[in-house]
Every structure is written in C-alpha cells, then in structure tokens.
Amino acid sequence: MKIAIIGAGSLGQSIAKGLLKNEVVQTLYLTKRNTNTLQSFTNFKEVILTSNNQEAVKNADILIFAVQPKHLEHILTNIQPLLFDRHILISVITGFSIAKIEAIVGPNITIIRAMPNTASAVGQSMTCISANTSGKEKVTLAKTIFNSLGNTLEIPEEQLQAATVICASGIAFWMRLIRATTQGAIQLGFEAHEAHELAMQTCFGAASLLKESGNHPEVEIDRVTTPGGCTIEGLNEMEHQGLSSSLIKGIKKSFDKINQIKN
Ligand SMILES: NC(=O)C1=CN([C@@H]2O[C@H](COP(=O)(O)OP(=O)(O)OC[C@H]3O[C@@H](n4cnc5c(N)ncnc54)[C@H](OP(=O)(O)O)[C@@H]3O)[C@@H](O)[C@H]2O)C=CC1
Ligand SMILES: O=C(O)[C@@H]1CCC=N1
Numbered sequence: 001m002k003i004a005i006i007g008a009g010s011l012g013q014s015i016a017k018g019l020l021k022n023e024v025v026q027t028l029y030l031t032k033r034n035t036n037t038l039q040s041f042t043n044f045k046e047v048i049l050t051s052n053n054q055e056a057v058k059n060a061d062i063l064i065f066a067v068q069p070k071h072l073e074h075i076l077t078n079i080q081p082l083l084f085d086r087h088i089l090i091s092v093i094t095g096f097s098i099a100k101i102e103a104i105v106g107p108n109i110t111i112i113r114a115m116p117n118t119a120s121a122v123g124q125s126m127t128c129i130s131a132n133t134s135g136k137e138k139v140t141l142a143k144t145i146f147n148s149l150g151n152t153l154e155i156p157e158e159q160l161q162a163a164t165v166i167c168a169s170g171i172a173f174w175m176r177l178i179r180a181t182t183q184g185a186i187q188l189g190f191e192a193h194e195a196h197e198l199a200m201q202t203c204f205g206a207a208s209l210l211k212e213s214g215n216h217p218e219v220e221i222d223r224v225t226t227p228g229g230c231t232i233e234g235l236n237e238m239e240h241q242g243l244s245s246s247l248i249k250g251i252k253k254s255f256d257k258i259n260q261i262k263n
Contacts, residue, residue, distance in 0.1 A: 001145070004029035004060035006053055006075060007067030008038055011092060014121035015064060018149040020044050021123065029056035057082045062145070064114075065091045069261065072096050076104040083109050088138050090114050090145075094164055095261035098132045098157055110135040112142045115160055116149060117168045125150035126170075128163035165254040173250065178203050 001024060005012045008030035019025045020041075028046045030038055035049040042049065050056060057063060057079045065072060072093055083089075088110045091101060101111050112135045116127040127146040131139045131154075139154060146152045155163060178199045185195030209220050225232040 001025050001062060002027040002060040003062045003064060003145075004031065004056035005064045005066055006031050006056060006079075007065060007071065008032050009066060009068075011116070011118060011120075012064070012066035013038070013041075014118040014125075015066065015092070015116060015149065016041065016047075017121040018123055018125070019145075020046065021121075022148045024145065024148045027060065029060050031056050053079055054082055057087070061086050062088045062090065062141075065089065065093055067093065069093050069096050072101075073104060076101065080105050085109075088112065088135070088141065090142055092116055094168075094258065095161070098130070102132060107132070108134055110138045112139060113157060113160055114142060114146055115163050115168055116146060117171045119171060120146075120149040123148070123150055126167040127152045128155045128160060128167060129153070130155060130157040130160055161258045162255060164258055165251055169254050173247070174203070 003019065003025050005016055005028070008016060009032065012030070012032075016028060016030055019028060025046055027048065028044070029048050029050060030041060031050055031053050032038065033051050035051055038049050041047045048056075048059075053075055063079075065075070067075060072091070083105055085108070089101065089105065090112045092114050094115075098111050098113055102109075105111070111132040112129060113131075114127055114129045116125040119125045120127075125146065127150060129139060129142055129146065129152055131142070135142075143152045143154070153163075178196075181199035181202070182192070182195045185198050186192055190198065206220070209215070210217060213220070221235070225235065
C-alpha cells in the first residue's frame with residue numbers, strides 16, 4: 001500500500017507509528033509544513049517526509065487527511081487536479097462532512113471518513129468509519145487499514161460526531177480517570193511510579209475482563225463487591241459524589257460542543 005498522511009500532527013503521527021509497526025505500508029508519505037518535528041521517522045525506509053502535498057498525492061493511492069478542519073478546504077483545492085479514480089481519500093477530521101469534501105473534489109472520488117484515536121500508535125484504536133456512495137466498495141480496504149491499528153465499526157455518518165466524543169476524546173477521559181486513581185493511590189502511600197503502574201494495569205485488566213468474557217460491567221462488579229466490604233463502600237461514595245452522572249454529563253457537553261462545529 002502507498003499511503004500519504006497529509007498533516008502528520010498528533011493524530012497523524014499516531015496513525016503513522018501504528019502502520020509502521022505493523023509493516024502494512026510499502027511507501028508512507030508524511031506531510032506537514034514544518035517537517036523538522038518528524039525527524040524520528042527518518043529511520044524508517046518506507047517513510048518520505050515532505051511539505052509538498054501535491055508530491056505526496058501524486059505518489060500515493062490512499063490519502064489520509066489529518067489536518068485541523070480550518071486547513072482542509074485549501075489543501076483539497078490545491079490537490080484536486082491531481083486526484084484520479086485510484087485515489088482513496090480518508091478524512092479523520094472532525095466536523096468536515098463527506099458532502100463538503102465531495103463539493104471540492106467531485107462525487108466520483110472515493111471518500112471515507114474515519115474517526116480513530118491516538119491509541120492507533122500502539123494498535124489499540126477504536127475507529128468508526130463511514131463512506132460516500134463511491135466509497136462503499138472500498139470501505140473494506142479502509143477497514144483493513146484501521147483494523148491493523150485496532151478495532152473498527154462501520155456506522156452512518158450522522159453518528160460520527162458521537163463516535164468522536166466516545167472514542168477519540170474518550171482517550172483523554174480515560175487518561176484522567178487513570179490519573180485520579182493514581183493520585184488516590186499516592187495518598188494511600190504508594191510511590192508515584194508504583195501508583196501509576198497499579199492504576200494503569202488495573203484499568204487494562206478491567207477492560208480485558210469485559211472484552212474476553214463479554215460480560216456486563218455489573219456482573220464483574222458483583223464479583224468484586226464483598227457484602228459489607230470496602231469495594232461497595234467506596235463505590236457507593238463515588239456514586240453519591242456523582243461519578244456516573246458527571247461522566248455522562250461530560251460526554252453530553254463534549255457532544256454539544258462538537259455539534260457547534262459546522263459540518
Ligand atoms: N488528536 C486526536 O486525538 C484526534 C484528532 N482528530 C482530528 O484530527 C485532526 C488533526 O488533529 P491533531 O492531530 O490533534 O492536530 P495537529 O494540529 O496536531 O496536527 C495537524 C497537522 O497538520 C499540519 N498542517 C497544517 N497545515 C498543513 C498543510 N497545508 N499541509 C500539510 N500539513 C499541514 C500541521 O503541521 P505544520 O504546522 O507543520 O504544517 C499539524 O502538525 C483534527 O481535525 C482533529 O479534529 C480526530 C480524532 C482524534
Ligand atoms: O478535541 C478535539 O476537538 C479533537 C477531536 C477529538 C479529539 N480531538
């Protein structure tokens with residue numbers, strides 16, 4: 001596969017790391033205006049760094065756009081004359097609809113919107129995918145790419161905003177929960193590095209239990225809460241303080257914000 005990541009910033013670099021780790025890519029163009037920040041990628045023989053988006057488009061078949069929304073229109077207009085049937089456009093950009101991309105590049109180009117997260121770098125992304133009419137048959141290829149970076153789910157485009165909150169912003173939400181647990185552990189007497197390890201591995205264990213068993217979280221909670229014990233004492237206090245409620249409210253706020261961005 002010849003892939004170009006147009007706008008190799010935070011998310012673009014995470015995707016690049018995952019692709020390189022899995023050796024799924026033959027040629028990988030990484031573009032940004034200042035390529036100095038991409039020097040760590042020069043060790044990979046597959047990688048070509050450039051500030052020239054047109055060069056990347058000419059030499060790649062799969063184009064992953066990972067710039068900020070405000071930059072996309074200009075970039076698409078600039079590369080539009082170089083687009084052909086062989087190209088597959090994948091946008092990971094928030095709030096830039098397939099219709100808007102089609103209006104710039106035309107309806108005959110395959111356009112896929114994907115919403116991965118930064119765990120792409122370690123092959124653990126949850127990526128939601130939607131395609132335009134021309135893209136329906138190529139969606140399998142997009143899934144193959146993103147399955148190499150974690151799991152995928154094809155969803156209607158209308159649900160992509162919600163998926164962004166749960167899966168992309170979700171990485172930050174889970175990080176904060178892990179950090180709060182770490183702070184609690186330090187208060188209980190652990191060294192910071194020990195507290196971090198305890199919080200992280202316990203979080204990983206909880207997610208792994210659900211993945212492997214297919215159980216509802218409450219089934220696993222029932223297994224831990226000894227009657228009259230310390231777990232239910234702590235859990236009930238967390239709920240009195242609004243743990244579930246504050247998470248749900250935060251998710252809703254994030255969703256309201258993303259919907260203010262014009263699609
Ligand atoms: N970060 C995340 O976890 C997620 C982000 N997203 C979406 O992905 C997109 C990118 O986000 P993120 O990676 O955080 O943003 P960043 O700002 O980190 O990355 C965007 C990159 O685009 C580059 N860029 C700007 N203009 C051009 C240009 N003309 N040609 C080539 N490259 C250019 C910038 O580098 P330079 O200035 O050197 O050109 C920058 O590094 C956003 O739309 C965001 O909503 C979606 C899901 C998760
Ligand atoms: O915070 C944001 O707006 C972007 C979209 C999801 C992750 N980063």
